Amino acid sequence: MTSTADPAGQLAEQLSATTLLRFATAGSVDDGKSTLVGRLLHDSKSVLADQLEAVEHASRSRGQEAPDLALLTDGLRAEREQGITIDVAYRYFATPRRRFILADTPGHVQYTRNMVTGASTAELTVILVDARNGVVEQTRRHAAIAALLRVPHVVLAVNKMDLVGYEESSFASIAEEFTAYASELGVPEITAIPISALAGDNVVDASANMDWYGGPTVLEHLETVPVSHDLTGCHARFPVQYVIRPQTAEHPDYRGYAGQIAAGTFRVGESVTVLPSGRTSKIAGIDLLGSPVDVAWTPQSVTLLLRDDIDISRGDIVVPSGDAPATTQDVDATVCHVADTPLTVGQRVLLKHTTRTVKAIVKDIPSRLTLDDLSQHPAPGRLEANDIGRVRVRTAEPLALDAYADSRRTGSFLLIDPADGTTLAAGMAGEAFAAAETGPAQDDEGWDF
Amino acid sequence: MTTSIDVVGGSTDSPYALTHLDALESEAVHIFREVAGEFERPVILFSGGKDSIVMLHLALKAFAPAAVPFSLLHVDTGHNFPEVIEYRDSTVSQHNLRLHVASVQEYIDAGTLRERPDGTRNPLQTVPLTEAIQQHRFDAVFGGGRRDEEKARAKERVFSLRDEFSQWDPRRQRPELWQLYNGRHAPGEHVRVFPLSNWTELDVWQYIQREKIELPQIYFAHEREVFARDGMWLTAGDWGGPKDDESVETRLIRYRTVGDMSCTGAVDSDATTLDAVIAEIAASRLTERGATRADDKLSEAAMEDRKREGYF
Numbered sequence: 047m048t049s050t051a052d053p054a055g056q057l058a059e060q061l062s063a064t065t066l067l068r069f070a071t072a073g074s075v076d077d078g079k080s081t082l083v084g085r086l087l088h089d090s091k092s093v094l095a096d097q098l099e100a101v102e103h104a105s106r107s108r109g110q111e112a113p114d115l116a117l118l119t120d121g122l123r124a125e126r127e128q129g130i131t132i133d134v135a136y137r138y139f140a141t142p143r144r145r146f147i148l149a150d151t152p153g154h155v156q157y158t159r160n161m162v163t164g165a166s167t168a169e170l171t172v173i174l175v176d177a178r179n180g181v182v183e184q185t186r187r188h189a190a191i192a193a194l195l196r197v198p199h200v201v202l203a204v205n206k207m208d209l210v211g212y213e214e215s216s217f218a219s220i221a222e223e224f225t226a227y228a229s230e231l232g233v234p235e236i237t238a239i240p241i242s243a244l245a246g247d248n249v250v251d252a253s254a255n256m257d258w259y260g261g262p263t264v265l266e267h268l269e270t271v272p273v274s275h276d277l278t279g280c281h282a283r284f285p286v287q288y289v290i291r292p293q294t295a296e297h298p299d300y301r302g303y304a305g306q307i308a309a310g311t312f313r314v315g316e317s318v319t320v321l322p323s324g325r326t327s328k329i330a331g332i333d334l335l336g337s338p339v340d341v342a343w344t345p346q347s348v349t350l351l352l353r354d355d356i357d358i359s360r361g362d363i364v365v366p367s368g369d370a371p372a373t374t375q376d377v378d379a380t381v382c383h384v385a386d387t388p389l390t391v392g393q394r395v396l397l398k399h400t401t402r403t404v405k406a407i408v409k410d411i412p413s414r415l416t417l418d419d420l421s422q423h424p425a426p427g428r429l430e431a432n433d434i435g436r437v438r439v440r441t442a443e444p445l446a447l448d449a450y451a452d453s454r455r456t457g458s459f460l461l462i463d464p465a466d467g468t469t470l471a472a473g474m475a476g477e478a479f480a481a482a483e484t485g486p487a488q489d490d491e492g493w494d495f
Numbered sequence: 496m497t498t499s500i501d502v503v504g505g506s507t508d509s510p511y512a513l514t515h516l517d518a519l520e521s522e523a524v525h526i527f528r529e530v531a532g533e534f535e536r537p538v539i540l541f542s543g544g545k546d547s548i549v550m551l552h553l554a555l556k557a558f559a560p561a562a563v564p565f566s567l568l569h570v571d572t573g574h575n576f577p578e579v580i581e582y583r584d585s586t587v588s589q590h591n592l593r594l595h596v597a598s599v600q601e602y603i604d605a606g607t608l609r610e611r612p613d614g615t616r617n618p619l620q621t622v623p624l625t626e627a628i629q630q631h632r633f634d635a636v637f638g639g640g641r642r643d644e645e646k647a648r649a650k651e652r653v654f655s656l657r658d659e660f661s662q663w664d665p666r667r668q669r670p671e672l673w674q675l676y677n678g679r680h681a682p683g684e685h686v687r688v689f690p691l692s693n694w695t696e697l698d699v700w701q702y703i704q705r706e707k708i709e710l711p712q713i714y715f716a717h718e719r720e721v722f723a724r725d726g727m728w729l730t731a732g733d734w735g736g737p738k739d740d741e742s743v744e745t746r747l748i749r750y751r752t753v754g755d756m757s758c759t760g761a762v763d764s765d766a767t768t769l770d771a772v773i774a775e776i777a778a779s780r781l782t783e784r785g786a787t788r789a790d791d792k793l794s795e796a797a798m799e800d801r802k803r804e805g806y807f
Binding site for chain 1: 511512513514515516517518519520521522524525528529531532556557558559560561562642643646649650656665666668669670671672673674675677679680681692693695697698779780781782
């Protein structure tokens with residue numbers, strides 16, 4: 047444990063970090079993911095004495111000589127007993143530059159849906175590769191899911207460099223192969239970093255063993271990667287969550303539409319259209335949690351006041367009048383099936399899109415995707431747990447749905463079982479990959495999610 | 496760490512970037528409003544501790560200028576700090592809220608619950624809590640639990656479905672995707688909702704400072720009669736401490752968490768202001784629960800086991 051020499055200095059550092067980055071990790075158990083996460087937490091001094099003491103105690107009682115940093119991240123009784131990670135866990139740490147929320151996703155058990163869960167809110171994904179094995183099937187699946195979920199930044203962490211003699215050539219060929227594959231899928235930004243999570247090379251501290259590498263360590267990259275805040279090109283979207291009507295002596299006529307701005311910016315005076323009704327009005331005021339503001343942007347939670355008293359309720363979407371999405375009852379999308387029971391053609395479901403939940407029916411499942419080679423298996427008839435496939439869904443009411451490529455927030459939806467409320471599938475409207483050429487349909491023997 | 500920083504370039508200081516506190520606040524408000532929009536009978540668990548105080552503050556902001564559309568529920572162990580009960584009651588009347596109290600003492604008096612040999616009443620809260628939820632037919636129950644508190648809580652969803660016995664099954668949780676929270680439940684079931692899931696202890700304190708939220712005085716350094724047990728300072732009082740072989744002394748202490756007197760330890764501290772408290776927490780090498788909670792030390796999976804039974 048690194049001691050804290052200067053508490054006051056550390057305080058100033060911790061408190062100075064004001065931006066937040068959400069990221070996820072992906073990697074199978076043997077790639078050293080738990081060790082990387084443990085190393086990030088440990089070397090960034092985010093592990094406190096009593097946590098480390100608990101890990102040391104547990105490691106000793108299991109007969110291990112060194113503290114097993116993976117035990118920092120295994121929270122459940124069954125995980126510790128079986129030495130596996132069951133479900134996504136969220137971790138929190140801070141450096142002088144940023145605060146981090148890490149979605150720590152397990153490597154193998156129910157693998158796809160967990161990675162989809164972690165990636166859905168992530169702005170960056172770290173994909174681990176064992177330097178001795180290079181890009182394997184699993185790596186391509188990780189890259190494909192990051193591309194499908196449109197995670198803006200991907201880090202390829204080539205781990206166990208100590209076991210290949212810290213050779214630049216090993217790293218370079220893996221980085222080249224991965225970058226070519228991920229770029230083809232449309233991953234916008236890829237950063238490859240050679241590391242040894244076990245030895246600590248290039249995780250938090252720069253490695254003395256790889257002076258040929260001039261790029262950032264994993265942590266430096268996490269601290270400095272630009273989080274997209276360029277909202278000028280975004281279609282502004284405001285799903286109405288709740289209507290605020292105090293009806294008090296002080297506020298007899300207040301009627302505010304509460305919600306979190308899903309994309310873009312809204313200004314007082316702007317002409318807006320309410321979907322799906324198509325009614326129009328102007329923004330008379332914006333309350334930012336009790337204080338009036340002139341302009342607000344994603345992801346602020348605000349309350350909009352409109353000039354006209356029109357009929358608006360939860361589930362409606364307010365958009366700029368010149369920039370309204372088409373409404374539709376026929377949704378073409380890619381879904382990741384996350385439930386244990388299959389999704390079948392003809393099934394009646396509920397579709398939750400932003401704040402609106404509507405009845406729907408699965409009209410068609412045109413194809414199932416084989417992530418290994420991105421080939422499409424035609425007309426599978428059903429999707430099983432962890433399958434990814436194209437679906438066509440007919441909804442009972444029109445939805446103002448954007449393409450997922452344009453907005454992760456207003457292009458995504460859930461399919462829910464109306465009988466017991468189970469979340470069935472995670473949906474992304476529109477084209478699956480940004481740039482992928484889908485290969486010819488072929489037999490998908492060997493599909494083994 | 497190296498000093499060269501501008502590697503991958505780009506400033507994070509866009510005019511549209513939210514600070515971490517603004518981002519967490521916005522997310523929590525979104526969660527409160529989702530529950531208000533989708534549930535019939537939500538309730539906020541309110542103990543008078545800092546996390547539930549921050550939750551109430553966020554709820555007040557989320558629905559301003561209207562009133563908070565939820566009532567409050569307090570599970571009173573009978574061993575609460577008097578300052579905290581006083582704070583609870585004045586807050587309820589100040590904001591014109593409705594408070595339900597589920598009393599552990601009443602269950603003990605009725606013979607339904609039995610006092611534990613170690614005197615700790617925290618685990619006894621589960622039965623009054625779950626029965627109050629059933630009795631009032633609450634369908635959404637807000638808790639101030641944070642994932643950074645404890646390793647079992649790190650696995651918790653923001654919307655956590657509970658069956659009619661309030662049980663948590665960590666292996667059968669709904670995947671939680673994007674900001675699309677699924678609150679569907681059958682009659683008798685309910686959803687536990689954790690708006691502060693992504694907050695850390697330091698975030699909570701920095702937010703309290705920024706928003707100038709008033710807290711019970713026991714969070715700040717004061718002199719108190721305490722005695723040592725299991726490496727912690729416990730408050731001496733009618734609840735059953737100290738035992739004959741434990742001796743009382745007066746120390747300058749404060750509380751980092753506020754729970755039942757029988758299991759919440761005080762820390763030595765001279766922090767009398769928010770600035771000093773924040774400095775102390777930022778420099779601390781112990782986690783919040785590791786420093787002050789006896790009930791989590793009962794076993795390696797103490798929190799997980801209690802959560803499975805219906806505890807928060």
